[in-house]
Amino acid sequence: MKRLLGVALGILTAIGGFVDIGDLVTNAVVGSRFGVSLVWVVAVGVVGICLFANMSGRVAAVSGRATFEVIRERLGPRAGLANLAASFLINLMTVTAEIGGIALALQLASGVSYMLWIPMAMLAVWLVIWRVKFSIMENVTGLLGLSLVVFAVALFLLKPDWGALAGQAFAPSVPGSEGPAVYWYYAIALFGAAMTPYEVFFFSSGAVEEGWRVKDLIQSRLNVLLGFPLGGFLSVAIAACSAVVLLPAGISVTTLSQVALPVAQAGGQLALAVLILGVVAATFGAALETTLSSGYTLAQFFGWSWGKFRRPARAARFHMAMIVCLLAGVTVLSTGVDPILVTEYSVVFSAIALPLTYLPILIVANDPQYMGEHVNGRVVNILGLLYLVIILTASLAAIPLMVVTGAGA
Amino acid sequence: MRKQPPPLRKPPEVAGRLLDAQLHLLDRQLLDVDGVPVTTIDDLELSGPEHDEPIPEGAEAPRITALLTGPVLGTRIFGGRPPSNRLIRIPWSDVAEVGTVLRLGVKGESLDALWVERWLRDRVIGRIPGGSHDPE
Numbered sequence: 001m002k003r004l005l006g007v008a009l010g011i012l013t014a015i016g017g018f019v020d021i022g023d024l025v026t027n028a029v030v031g032s033r034f035g036v037s038l039v040w041v042v043a044v045g046v047v048g049i050c051l052f053a054n055m056s057g058r059v060a061a062v063s064g065r066a067t068f069e070v071i072r073e074r075l076g077p078r079a080g081l082a083n084l085a086a087s088f089l090i091n092l093m094t095v096t097a098e099i100g101g102i103a104l105a106l107q108l109a110s111g112v113s114y115m116l117w118i119p120m121a122m123l124a125v126w127l128v129i130w131r132v133k134f135s136i137m138e139n140v141t142g143l144l145g146l147s148l149v150v151f152a153v154a155l156f157l158l159k160p161d162w163g164a165l166a167g168q169a170f171a172p173s174v175p176g177s178e179g180p181a182v183y184w185y186y187a188i189a190l191f192g193a194a195m196t197p198y199e200v201f202f203f204s205s206g207a208v209e210e211g212w213r214v215k216d217l218i219q220s221r222l223n224v225l226l227g228f229p230l231g232g233f234l235s236v237a238i239a240a241c242s243a244v245v246l247l248p249a250g251i252s253v254t255t256l257s258q259v260a261l262p263v264a265q266a267g268g269q270l271a272l273a274v275l276i277l278g279v280v281a282a283t284f285g286a287a288l289e290t291t292l293s294s295g296y297t298l299a300q301f302f303g304w305s306w307g308k309f310r311r312p313a314r315a316a317r318f319h320m321a322m323i324v325c326l327l328a329g330v331t332v333l334s335t336g337v338d339p340i341l342v343t344e345y346s347v348v349f350s351a352i353a354l355p356l357t358y359l360p361i362l363i364v365a366n367d368p369q370y371m372g373e374h375v376n377g378r379v380v381n382i383l384g385l386l387y388l389v390i391i392l393t394a395s396l397a398a399i400p401l402m403v404v405t406g407a408g409a
Numbered sequence: 410m411r412k413q414p415p416p417l418r419k420p421p422e423v424a425g426r427l428l429d430a431q432l433h434l435l436d437r438q439l440l441d442v443d444g445v446p447v448t449t450i451d452d453l454e455l456s457g458p459e460h461d462e463p464i465p466e467g468a469e470a471p472r473i474t475a476l477l478t479g480p481v482l483g484t485r486i487f488g489g490r491p492p493s494n495r496l497i498r499i500p501w502s503d504v505a506e507v508g509t510v511l512r513l514g515v516k517g518e519s520l521d522a523l524w525v526e527r528w529l530r531d532r533v534i535g536r537i538p539g540g541s542h543d544p545e
Contacts, residue, residue, distance in 0.1 A: 019515070035411065063509055064509075064510075065438070065509060065510075069438055069449075071435045072436050072449060074436075076435075076436060077436060077451070077486050078486050080436070130537075130539060130540075130542055130544075131539050131542075131545060132544055132545065133545060134544070134545045212447055246477055281506060288533055299446075301449070302449055302482075303438050303439060303446055303448040303449030303450075303478075304446060304448075305445050305446045305447075305526065305528065306446070308544055309544075311540070311541055311542060311543055311544075312534050312539070312540045312541070313534055313535045313540045313541040314530075314532035316444070316526050316527075316533070316534040316535070317493050317525060317526055317527040319534050319540075320529050320533060320534060333440055355489065369509060370509055
């Protein structure tokens with residue numbers, strides 16, 4: 001019974017933890033401009049993140065090595081440093097976006113300007129990282145994040161023409177009002193939002209934090225294979241909501257309140273309150289994950305002592321690095337830059353940096369010295385290689401498309 | 410008709426394990442005797458003639474004398490060599506085990522390689538309330 005509860009908790013946490021500010025904003029923007037014609041990208045992204053999160057979790061559980069140790073070990077110091085620089089900058093952008101997201105959600109709830117919420121959001125994130133146990137942190141934010149299910153409920157309440165939505169989703173085409181370059185630019189953004197590298201850094205380091213062993217692999221696989229697709233389903237619901245309400249009204253999403261609009265229209269104040277709770281939990285959880293990931297990547301590259309299972313004084317450089325990251329994020333936000341804009345760029349840059357992260361995982365997952373009998377099977381390797389091709393294509397196409405489309409304008 | 414060359418002698422048996430320095434030592438994580446991370450191995454120090462010096466006949470094969478860390482990582486990436494007094498050395502004699510990680514047989518507390526960690530702990534992180542308690 002206790003084991004079953006553990007499994008259920010893990011799955012629920014994975015669902016609630018899947019969506020972050022990047023998924024929220026990108027899906028709403030895409031829904032309001034392209035309807036549900038890009039839903040297939042979410043599906044492709046979710047399969048990819050399942051594949052590689054599972055692989056990095058297995059490497060961590062079997063060998064005790066987290067992803068960035070593996071990256072440095074396999075790519076060597078030069079390519080490793082290039083990856084560190086790219087991943088760290090994107091992580092920092094994501095931290096910034098998530099803290100901005102918490103503050104924007106609190107503004108939506110209170111009417112007090114988000115600028116005033118930023119320092120408090122940062123302090124709260126830091127306090128949790130400083131003092132709260134890893135498992136509690138994960139479970140609370142994950143479970144509260146489940147309130148984003150309100151998007152799916154709202155979609156039902158909106159009574160859309162299901163046939164038309166399904167037609168759009170399963171026979172995708174570029175809508176007449178948009179050019180193909182913009183369509184593909186947003187396809188890459190959605191892909192980046194679903195496969196953000198911090199998720200595997202966090203997932204593999206979390207496996208080390210929680211002391212996973214080989215016997216825990218079945219549970220971790222269940223968490224990933226059920227939790228992430230259901231999380232992806234939430235992403236689709238967000239896109240569908242804005243496709244049903246915002247697209248016909250000609251509203252393009254530039255603020256968080258526009259993301260919330262379909263939910264408020266369908267379910268009134270109560271639904272809006274649940275939505276705000278969900279957005280705060282999801283962005284707060286993701287702010288924790290990205291801040292920790294900044295610490296994890298640096299500590300694992302340089303070989304510092306790291307982890308929340310240690311007292312902060314036993315991982316001094318790790319905690320110092322995270323404090324500096326949080327301060328840097330808040331400094332960026334205090335310039336008045338729009339957090340939604342930061343989010344939109346961060347997901348595209350994520351897509352650019354993907355290959356450097358996923359290639360070493362695939363290599364080490366095939367190395368019997370690390371993995372013993374738990375090396376990748378043939379099917380996983382074929383899928384892994386296929387995804388590397390997709391990832392590489394997306395990564396190479398991202399910057400040209402960004403230039404051509406003026407960042408999707 | 411070409412003369413068959415004499416068959417090659419079999420190479421001598423290698424005693425112990427064969428390690429590729431690049432693959433099995435460099436860039437691996439180093440842990441102390443209690444399993445606490447110390448550093449990543451940034452470079453190795455070898456005995457024997459200096460770089461660019463001629464190697465005398467019958468010279469002894471080089472041995473690893475120390476693991477290196479610190480500024481040497483920068484020079485390994487961008488080229489050049491740090492002055493030898495800037496090298497942070499961990500003597501090879503302290504290494505107890507070589508696997509997917511290297512383990513030392515000594516505590517990290519006494520190592521030069523951890524001075525930044527100790528400085529930050531004593532001056533900053535340890536002074537913030539709650540810094541020396543387990544998370545709850």
